[in-house]
Amino acid sequence: MFQEGKVKTYHADRGFGFIQIEGEKKDLFFHIKDFPNKNIPPEVGEALKFRIVEENGKLKADHIVRLDIQYQQANSNVIGQYDDLPVQASSRYGTTKTSMTSKIITIVGLIVIVILLGLIYNKYQTYKAQKQQQVEQLMSQQQKIVAEQRAAVGELKNVGLSEQGKKNLEKSTNAPITAASPTSTSVSSPYRCDGRQHCSQMNSRAEAEWFVRNCSDNKMDGDRDGIPCENDSRW
Template identity: 60%
Template structure:
């Protein structure tokens, strides 16, 4: 049999309270687990309809009906909850989408950087090949000039070349130096240490450094600026 009463007290942190029943001196115990619409907490003074049952030797309220709670309230609470859930889901989707976009942009950036690096490397290789080709052409021109001078003057020492020949050789040497200058790394690698002869040189670049920077070298007998021709050419 249903009875009616009002909530007299409620301990929210412990989930239980007591109901005051009219014409009854003793209050009736209730637990939140027996309440419908638990998302709306019980309020002191709220009218209830219930039946009294015995549980573990004690009486309590069961099948509780909340008389003051409007029918629309649960639906509104549920709608609010659903909106909150949808908002959280939407927020997660936005964060996930933003993360994916960031990853895609990063990958595209790396691909672009890699492509530019490959392009620059190819251009550098082409430049080195052109420089080497120019050097070889200049060396061939120098050899032709030396051959012409020797054909005119016979088997003369290198120092016996004509002034015109020397000037031509100087021009060729100047072009060679412009095409393949001694790098700063070579200058740091080599140093004047008293060596004077071609037999003491390990490379053409080392010999070139010595005749340009070190005194008393004996590696350019014809004075054309090209050291150790018979050894490295």
């Protein structure tokens, strides 16, 4: 059966003490290992409830219940319920703070992305403008070269067909050859004397024949029969 008593002495360095039992002359031995909570040392005068057992031929206290500690723990539990409220509030504040930080990071990330896209777009526009400028410069250079070539060639005299060439051309085309005035030829013809001299530079036999008739200093009618590029396999 359980009995009650109070701590009379306790030697913390050795971990044992004695319990004073009311109505008993001899104090009862106890050891700290038999206490339910060893982290809180016994105090002199603390009320205990225990059983008396025999160990190694000596009586000692066992199954010790700390009556004063139980009362204190009960009060602590009640107080602890109110202590949780600030903690919960703090937890909610921490959650709100974390959410706000995440939003700020997201906004900053979006701003950075927009800035990068703007830089890329501006760089693309600059590159496009540079390419357009290069194309315009190239076209201008080509036009200048063509103008210089035309100026160097000058106005070339038209070369007429020989009598034998006219006869051969009449046989191939079945049409009489009539001399055309330089003015009418230059107006109605799609071709122009531009300094080309060889058959390989011609696009068609008709173009070669026009060059032979109208442009001097060409090398497409070697036998002077009025039929140019006779050996050209393209036509």
